[in-house]
């Protein structure tokens with residue numbers, strides 16, 4: 001129904017949640033074809049960024065209401081820098097490959113309520129790299145066409161700062 005009028009912008013918020021695998025694939029294919037053939041811009045919102053990675057041009061990772069990392073899909077999935085992004089990707093990888101062991105797998109605790117954000121970095125109480133500097137708002141660092149909001153971004157070797 002949402003695609004019937006060929007919108008210029010489609011906001012798809014968890015469009016394939018609670019569907020069978022076949023239905024998921026059909027919906028994803030339909031969205032992808034509208035994006036390609038009708039030039040509909042798709043803002044796709046989901047909790048699993050590996051689920052639809054090959055359909056997306058760009059990923060914005062949101063934590064506690066803010067974009068904490070943004071870049072092309074290829075860059076985010078192959079070389080994430082923010083501890084939260086790394087954790088999200090590695091949780092899925094470890095689920096698919098039980099033998100893979102990393103220290104990121106499961107961040108302790110839950111996302112904070114928006115009205116009760118911790119001082120400084122919102123990931124601070126859950127982050128394995130948190131240090132005193134993280135009590136201050138993280139800087140937004142630019143690199144290779146993207147940004148990461150973190151005092152201590154990971155895997156930055158060979159990632160040119162812009």
Ligand code: SF4
Nearest residue numbers: 121124127134150151
């Ligand atoms: S700013 Fe500090 S607490 Fe926040 S994600 Fe980066 S290292 Fe972790």
